[in-house]
Amino acid sequence: MVPVLMLVVMFWSTAVSTQRPFSCESAGPADMVLLVDGSGSIGIINFHQVEVFLQGLVTPFPIGPDRVQIALTQYSDDPHTEWQLNDFTTKDQLLDAVRSFRYKGGGTNTGKALLHVLEENLKVESGARQNAPHFLVLLTDGQSQDDAIAAGNHLKKTGVEIIAVGVKDVDMAELRQVASEPPHMNLFYLDEFPLLSWAGARLAHILCGKMEKHSLAKNILFQPRLSLSSSMLGVSQDQQQGLQVFRDHSFTITCSIQPQYPGGSFHLTFTGSNTTLRHTLTAVNHSANFLFPAADHAHQGNYSCVYEVYVFYHNFTSESELLSLTVAANPLAAFIIRVVVVLLTLLTSNTALYLYFKTTRKPAERGSIELVSLHSSAEAGPGEERAAHRMEQEESAV
Structure with missing residues (x-):
């Protein structure tokens, strides 16, 4: 389990040392999906702390189609996309949306929600960019009622980096397997909801560093x-x-x-x-x-x-x-099939013609031979008649 004290000290030290609001202007293009647990265990009062957390998380980033894009899906029994990556082009629009979306209530099907992110929020038509890193920030307070680990592994195989934040009674063993490696950069635990009010700003620092690293990689590595x-x-x-x-x-x-x-x-x-x-x-x-x-x-x-x-x-x-x-x-296979069909057609036609002419020619030849035989019999002597008779028998045998 992630030590609670270590995270509290880390968050607090950052909060007291910051002299002015943090801004991540050096971040390159990045796509971020916020996956927020809206189940009944959170409650309407704690959900207000979730909204404060989200405001602190998104405020430092430059928002726009060429900079950072942020989508949000809330889930309980079923996931619901509150807005897509390409719905807002300014920070003011995004912050207005964070302040206005409503609490759902219900169960905790985290696995279904994770797959929803891949199938709905990270599509090109939803604003996802192939040349930008994809981050998913998961915030939850309980144990999933479906298979969140398998769904998380599926997302990670596609290149999505998952940062998981657990609150209060969350199953940290499950969340540990959902989050990306390494855990000290992608897995966080808070034992009370009020701590969310300043945890968002700290997480923004971490995400900013990840985005800067991706931008740096473009400068130090050639494109494959x-x-x-x-x-x-x-x-x-x-x-x-x-x-x-x-x-x-x-x-x-x-x-x-x-x-x-x-x-x-x-x-x-x-x-x-x-x-x-x-x-x-x-x-x-x-x-x-x-x-x-x-x-x-x-x-x-x-x-x-x-x-x-x-x-x-x-x-x-x-x-x-x-x-x-x-x-x-x-x-090539289609051509060979056509050639075979043509050859079979020709062979069948030639065979039919041969049989036709053979059957129509035999009666005519036989009739001609009979006329010749009768004529010869009338003019020939007894010996010749017997020879003609034998010939007629042979023709009949044929």
């Missing part, structure tokens, strides 16, 4: 590149061409980066129509090859690559541009 090769195409193609692979053929997505620092790893993120997956490989010679044995429609979607390396006593990351991939039917 994505390329595609497949057993059908034979050669890698540039991601700007609108890539296509053929069904049932293997393909490889290669992440690479210009040499700067040794080591590191590549995280390949796939976003499809109904799923988001992440694969990780250690960098070898500043690249990593992700092999897909057989393409199908489940592989159709957007791919991005994040290079992560530990330098200057910090982990830094840099993200590639998107690679859009479509999966099409194999044209």
